[in-house]
Amino acid sequence: MMASKSTRAREICDLAPIVPVLVIRDADHARPLAEALVAGGLPALEVTLRTPAALEAIRRMAQVPGGVVGAGTLVTPDDVRAAKEAGAQFGVSPGATEALLAACEAEGLPLLPGAATASEAMRLLEQGYDMLKFFPAEASGGAPALKAIGAPLPQISFCPTGGVSPGNARDYLGLSNVVCAGGSWVAPVDKVEAGDWSGIEALARDAVGLRG
Numbered sequence: 459m460m461a462s463k464s465t466r467a468r469e470i471c472d473l474a475p476i477v478p479v480l481v482i483r484d485a486d487h488a489r490p491l492a493e494a495l496v497a498g499g500l501p502a503l504e505v506t507l508r509t510p511a512a513l514e515a516i517r518r519m520a521q522v523p524g525g526v527v528g529a530g531t532l533v534t535p536d537d538v539r540a541a542k543e544a545g546a547q548f549g550v551s552p553g554a555t556e557a558l559l560a561a562c563e564a565e566g567l568p569l570l571p572g573a574a575t576a577s578e579a580m581r582l583l584e585q586g587y588d589m590l591k592f593f594p595a596e597a598s599g600g601a602p603a604l605k606a607i608g609a610p611l612p613q614i615s616f617c618p619t620g621g622v623s624p625g626n627a628r629d630y631l632g633l634s635n636v637v638c639a640g641g642s643w644v645a646p647v648d649k650v651e652a653g654d655w656s657g658i659e660a661l662a663r664d665a666v667g668l669r670g
């Protein structure tokens with residue numbers, strides 16, 4: 459049995475029930491946004507590499523006490539190197555390729571790799587990863603699908619992401635193979651653009667209450 463390569467990713471997923479998935483257009487929003495989410499009880503933050511501001515946002519969020527900032531949307535080895543250089547403490551990818559896994563291992567960046575099927579999850583398990591992102595969660599069958607995958611593969615844990623909302627998060631968080639879930643609803647674009655940091659802190663607090 460290979461040693462787990464997911465030890466650090468699992469620790470990060472254990473920090474809170476929800477990992478905010480962040481799309482940041484203006485790096486000036488990064489620090490107050492991270493402070494609001496951390497204050498609300500969500501310390502693990504995933505900044506998607508989907509905007510030109512993302513790497514600068516990671517740099518700034520990495521300065522926020524109590525936060526653990528990661529880079530999402532890792533697709534290529536160049537993404538991995540850029541994320542690491544910006545100060546990301548973990549990475550998240552929608553799927554997994556040999557090149558991506560090798561780059562994360564070479565850079566020492568803990569990775570939460572994406573899988574949507576039993577075969578994808580089994581291939582990652584063979585390579586030492588037992589904490590995975592279930593993506594796209596709702597489109598792949600939601601909590602019933604993840605529960606069914608977990609029956610024969612109880613040694614793999616998941617962070618479902620994609621379509622997770624306050625309305626369905628409890629369905630996922632109640633599964634024995636779910637450690638946390640990812641979601642963008644805790645940082646809605648209108649609140650970020652308006653600088654409504656207290657509103658975002660309140661959304662984070664509500665998200666923490668989804669477990670239990």
Ligand SMILES: O=C(O)C(=O)C[C@H](O)[C@H](O)COP(=O)(O)O
Nearest residue numbers: 506530531552619620621641642
């Ligand atoms: O960009 C990435 O790295 C992704 O993998 C996609 C995100 O995880 C989902 O877009 C979040 O989904 P929503 O919470 O439904 O908005």
